Amino acid sequence: xxxxxxxxxxxxxxxxxxxxxxxxxxDIPQDLRDALDAARFRETSVAGKRVLETIHRNVNVAxxxxxxxxxxxGIAVYHCRVGEGFPLxxxxxxxxxxDGTARATLEHPLRSNAVHTITRxxxxxxxxxxLPIVHWEFVADWDGLxxxxxxxxxxxxxxxxxxxxxxxxxxxxIKQFVLESIVGAGGKPCPPGIVGVGIGGSAxxxxxxxxxxxxxxxxxxxxxxxxxxxxxxxxALLNETGIGPMGLGGDVTVLQCHIEHADTHMxxxxxAVNYQCWAARRASAHISADGEIDYDRES
Amino acid sequence: xxxxxxxFPITDPQEILKxxxxxxxxxQGHIIGIRDRTQIRxxxxxxxxxxxxxxxxxxxxxxxxxxxxxxxxxxxCIGTTTSARMVRFTEPLGAQYGVRAICGKGGxxxxxxxxxxxxxxxxxxxxxxxxxxxxxxxxxxxEVAWEDLMPECLWRFxxxxxxxxxxxxxxxxxxxxxxxxxxxxxxxxxxxxxx
Numbered sequence: 001x002x003x004x005x006x007x008x009x010x011x012x013x014x015x016x017x018x019x020x021x022x023x024x025x026x027d028i029p030q031d032l033r034d035a036l037d038a039a040r041f042r043e044t045s046v047a048g049k050r051v052l053e054t055i056h057r058n059v060n061v062a063x064x065x066x067x068x069x070x071x072x073x074g075i076a077v078y079h080c081r082v083g084e085g086f087p088l089x090x091x092x093x094x095x096x097x098x099d100g101t102a103r104a105t106l107e108h109p110l111r112s113n114a115v116h117t118i119t120r121x122x123x124x125x126x127x128x129x130x131l132p133i134v135h136w137e138f139v140a141d142w143d144g145l146x147x148x149x150x151x152x153x154x155x156x157x158x159x160x161x162x163x164x165x166x167x168x169x170x171x172x173x174i175k176q177f178v179l180e181s182i183v184g185a186g187g188k189p190c191p192p193g194i195v196g197v198g199i200g201g202s203a204x205x206x207x208x209x210x211x212x213x214x215x216x217x218x219x220x221x222x223x224x225x226x227x228x229x230x231x232x233x234x235x236a237l238l239n240e241t242g243i244g245p246m247g248l249g250g251d252v253t254v255l256q257c258h259i260e261h262a263d264t265h266m267x268x269x270x271x272a273v274n275y276q277c278w279a280a281r282r283a284s285a286h287i288s289a290d291g292e293i294d295y296d297r298e299s
Numbered sequence: 300x301x302x303x304x305x306x307f308p309i310t311d312p313q314e315i316l317k318x319x320x321x322x323x324x325x326x327q328g329h330i331i332g333i334r335d336r337t338q339i340r341x342x343x344x345x346x347x348x349x350x351x352x353x354x355x356x357x358x359x360x361x362x363x364x365x366x367x368x369x370x371x372x373x374x375x376c377i378g379t380t381t382s383a384r385m386v387r388f389t390e391p392l393g394a395q396y397g398v399r400a401i402c403g404k405g406g407x408x409x410x411x412x413x414x415x416x417x418x419x420x421x422x423x424x425x426x427x428x429x430x431x432x433x434x435x436x437x438x439x440x441x442e443v444a445w446e447d448l449m450p451e452c453l454w455r456f457x458x459x460x461x462x463x464x465x466x467x468x469x470x471x472x473x474x475x476x477x478x479x480x481x482x483x484x485x486x487x488x489x490x491x492x493x494x
Binding site for chain 2: 046047050051054055057058059061062065067068069070071072073108109110111120153154155158172175176179180183186187188189190237240241242243244246247248249277278279
């Protein structure tokens with residue numbers, strides 16, 4: 001493998017990241033549009049209907065004016081599936097994602113949200129120390145790269161919750177914690193959105209899984225039928241709370257509940273909640289080993 | 300629930316008193332953008348704001364803008380942020396500066412109800428995230444102060460048909476957020492019993 005090809009591939013990944021960041025902010029996926037439409041037809045409260053009608057108008061305006069759906073350009077989060085044969089090392093993939101994020105921010109231009117966590121001074125065009133954030137997955141017997149960009153708004157990220165339930169709390173403890181978290185969050189995370197729940201693993205891994213859960217297409221189900229059943233139950237329970245669109249009261253509090261899980265220690269029962277607002281932005285690119293990019297709004 | 304059109308800044312307090320929680324409101328005139336750091340400067344650092352806030356409508360925002368000349372900015376995308384972080388500024392905004400309306404998303408907790416009632420203020424709920432639409436309703440950025448806080452400056456916007464907004468908290472002690480939370484807390488007891 002020559003250095004030239006590797007450099008070109010790094011440029012390709014950077015181009016993909018720059019495109020994905022802006023695209024995801026402007027053009028929300030079809031599954032999300034469908035879920036928002038279904039919510040609009042289902043809602044019966046006056047204030048809730050007004051909110052969902054306004055959201056519908058807003059998505060159309062963003063399409064027509066080619067503007068951002070939401071002004072919060074978020075914290076740039078990427079999910080990468082790296083094939084073992086992909087001819088660019090993850091260290092270079094990270095550089096490419098960082099450079100693409102910065103380039104998109106400067107060229108569009110986009111609001112830069114990144115600050116030093118103590119001094120609160122801006123650290124650059126949506127990049128900084130350990131920003132952007134990348135979730136990695138490594139895939140054997142494959143030479144491609146999938147990059148998913150999920151700009152994460154702060155209104156919903158501020159509504160993140162962790163509880164180390166004990167084994168004796170059981171699944172009931174998990175359900176109670178998710179319910180109390182979403183009622184406590186009220187209108188702040190811009191409901192109706194996607195409730196991401198991470199269960200099992202460790203404290204940090206449960207929250208990591210909750211973030212993975214919000215990245216899934218709306219309404220997909222966990223492949224483990226026991227977990228999928230819990231997704232269905234929580235989805236129904238959450239919509240009985242009456243919090244409603246933007247917390248103004250109504251039938252639709254959440255568009256979906258997605259759960260990711262990991263096996264855990266016999267004494268642990270961690271549950272993490274990570275909320276994704278109704279403007280649940282995401283966009284993906286599939287990149288082949290020879291540098292071809294296939295953009296994909298839906299995966 | 301009634302619908303209203305209100306032009307800001309207001310001079311007649313009656314304009315605020317006629318609004319009730321749940322009503323729909325469309326706003327005309329001028330509104331002022333403000334955010335966390337702007338209010339920290341005014342109240343925690345004691346710096347007088349270089350804009351007249353009397354009778355004003357404040358919007359919790361930090362817009363995406365393009366600089367076109369010294370002190371002049373064009374809108375790119377202007378939306379609204381979560382209000383709850385800034386609730387402690389409600390009383391001094393009304394008492395010291397005569398602010399009459401605060402608009403944001405997600406609502407204010409109950410501690411805003413008493414000062415809003417005492418001072419004749421309202422909280423307007425906008426649809427968070429609906430920034431593309433909101434941007435079309437902002438005709439022009441007329442003035443900006445404290446550019447060193449970019450994007451958390453003081454912004455003066457001229458708006459047309461800004462909304463629809465929902466009165467979240469009125470000047471009579473009514474709060475949709477309080478009502479929704481009270482009902483949801485009761486509902487949780489029922490749901491827990493079913494688990």
